[in-house]
Amino acid sequence: xxxxxxxxxxxxxxxxxxxxxxxxxxxxxxxxxxxxxxxxxxxxxxxxxxxxxxxxxxxxxxxxxxxxxxxxxxxxxxxxxxxxxxxxxxxxxxxxxxxxxxxxxxxxxxx
Amino acid sequence: xxxxxxxxxxxxxxxxxxxxxxxxxxxxxxxxxxxxxxxxxxxxxxxxxxxxxxxxxxxxxxxxxxxxxxxxxxxxxxxxxxxxxxxxxxxxxxxxxxxxxxxxxxxxxxxx
Numbered sequence: 001x002x003x004x005x006x007x008x009x010x011x012x013x014x015x016x017x018x019x020x021x022x023x024x025x026x027x028x029x030x031x032x033x034x035x036x037x038x039x040x041x042x043x044x045x046x047x048x049x050x051x052x053x054x055x056x057x058x059x060x061x062x063x064x065x066x067x068x069x070x071x072x073x074x075x076x077x078x079x080x081x082x083x084x085x086x087x088x089x090x091x092x093x094x095x096x097x098x099x100x101x102x103x104x105x106x107x108x109x110x111x
Numbered sequence: 112x113x114x115x116x117x118x119x120x121x122x123x124x125x126x127x128x129x130x131x132x133x134x135x136x137x138x139x140x141x142x143x144x145x146x147x148x149x150x151x152x153x154x155x156x157x158x159x160x161x162x163x164x165x166x167x168x169x170x171x172x173x174x175x176x177x178x179x180x181x182x183x184x185x186x187x188x189x190x191x192x193x194x195x196x197x198x199x200x201x202x203x204x205x206x207x208x209x210x211x212x213x214x215x216x217x218x219x220x221x222x223x
Contacts, residue, residue, distance in 0.1 A: 043214040
């Protein structure tokens with residue numbers, strides 16, 4: 001099956017710094033989502049981005065489907081950005097929308 | 112519009128006890144999913160339902176049963192709980208055309 005690898009596994013930033021999180025996948029995908037799991041455990045949808053570039057405030061994401069990777073950019077980080085960021089992909093509509101998750105990048109933003 | 116809701120939020124069971132986790136969505140989505148999340152393992156799919164009346168196994172279905180009661184509700188049942196089922200359980204739903212998934216708040220289950 002498809003493999004999803006995220007890097008780095010852990011990241012510590014000072015408030016105000018920028019960061020880039022990467023998601024590599026081993027096969028073509030129909031869908032790709034980025035999630036933020038906050039310290040309370042909630043999974044929050046950030047982007048639905050099977051291809052192209054999207055921006056939402058200080059966050060933006062780019063997926064280059066032909067090269068099988070996606071990047072999540074966080075600018076001017078804040079302590080509330082702390083948590084785990086997951087990339088998840090769907091590569092077969094015949095499997096009813098089954099998402100395959102990466103292991104996540106744990107981000108800690110220090111004041 | 113509450114999105115995806117789950118009950119209970121927390122549960123402690125003894126080995127061998129049974130329980131049902133409830134999930135409901137109000138977004139008129141056809142597809143619904145149950146995942147478990149364990150430390151260092153990411154999220155893994157237990158079961159999913161592409162439409163009312165259909166269910167299919169995911170990556171880790173052993174020890175679980177599901178029921179798609181109607182379009183809104185999808186329940187997960189543990190018939191005889193084991194300590195290995197200690198985990199956080201998430202329910203999700205999606206539309207068919209995009210399969211963009213939306214998650215509930217989770218149920219933290221401990222089996223002693």
